[in-house]
Amino acid sequence: PGWTAGxxxxxxxxxxxxxxxxxxxxxxxxxxGLDLSGSVSIGELVQLGLTVPTYLRVTSDTDPDxxxxxxxxxxxxxxxxxxxxxxxxxxATTLPLGASxxxxxxxxxxxxxxxxxxxxxxxLYASLNAGVRLQALQELDNASLGxxxxxxxxxxxxxxDRIAIALExxxxxxxxxxxxxxxxxxxxxGVHRTGPGLSPYIAG
Numbered sequence: 001p002g003w004t005a006g007x008x009x010x011x012x013x014x015x016x017x018x019x020x021x022x023x024x025x026x027x028x029x030x031x032x033g034l035d036l037s038g039s040v041s042i043g044e045l046v047q048l049g050l051t052v053p054t055y056l057r058v059t060s061d062t063d064p065d066x067x068x069x070x071x072x073x074x075x076x077x078x079x080x081x082x083x084x085x086x087x088x089x090x091x092a093t094t095l096p097l098g099a100s101x102x103x104x105x106x107x108x109x110x111x112x113x114x115x116x117x118x119x120x121x122x123x124l125y126a127s128l129n130a131g132v133r134l135q136a137l138q139e140l141d142n143a144s145l146g147x148x149x150x151x152x153x154x155x156x157x158x159x160x161d162r163i164a165i166a167l168e169x170x171x172x173x174x175x176x177x178x179x180x181x182x183x184x185x186x187x188x189x190g191v192h193r194t195g196p197g198l199s200p201y202i203a204g
Contacts, residue, residue, distance in 0.1 A: 008035040016103050027103045030059040033070070049075040055104060069097040071105040079116070086118040090131065100138075110135035114150070123158040133172075148172045 009032075016028040034056055039049035053070030071094040079088025092112040099105030114131015129152040137146040149172065156166030 003038065003040045005038045007037070009033070010035065026061045028058060028060055030057070031055055031104070032057045035070075039075075045078055045080050047075075047077040049073075049077070051075065055099070058102060058104065060102075063102065066102065068099050068102050068104055070099045071096050071110075081118070084120055088116045090114045090116055090129075106135060107138060108136040112150075124156070125158070126153075126155045128153050 011033075012028075012031045014026055014029060015031060016026075018025045018027050032055070033053060035051060035053045037049065037051045039047050041047050051073040053072075055068040055070060057065060058068055059065050073092055073094045075090070075092045077088050077090050079086065081087055090112070094106060094110045094112075096106050096108060100107040110133055112131060112133045114129060116127065116129040118128075119126045130150065132147065132149050134147045137144055150170075151172070152168065152170045154166050154168040156164050158164050
């Protein structure tokens with residue numbers, strides 16, 4: 001039992017682009033962020049966490065450069081295991097802090113329910129995180145997104161004591177048919193440093 005704190009710098013190029021017959025508008029062109037996080041353990045099996053994403057500099061074709069607070073998140077995790085297998089139940093809620101008007105957050109609170117499992121076999125590891133996100137319908141012109149199922153899976157290898165290489169897949173599916181959104185999937189290959197201290201992560 002104890003507490004942890006962390007900060008993660010990240011950069012995204014053209015994460016939200018709007019294409020029409022008249023041309024392309026970059027609603028979010030560049031986003032340089034700093035995600036702050038902290039957690040405290042309650043006993044051996046329960047962990048309570050807080051995340052506050054901050055976008056230090058955001059540019060677009062429609063608004064001047066700005067600094068924006070993202071949606072704050074409260075997270076509850078309960079689970080356990082050993083060096084080979086670990087499993088947990090995850091409950092989270094996000095609270096909007098005004099980032100939705102800049103296309104960087106939700107306009108209303110959301111609740112996320114899911115589970116996670118991790119497997120380790122020497123230097124090889126695999127992880128799975130799945131669940132459902134319940135949120136109000138959000139619309140942008142002819143696109144909309146509501147409650148959906150999400151799935152994140154990763155496999156990797158601990159190449160050295162401090163370097164890991166991972167292949168990660170992220171997908172979401174509108175099984176509730178609440179919006180015109182059907183589904184999406186991303187595949188990322190990343191290299192990151194493990195252990196305490198600064199941990200750079202490169203993915204594409």
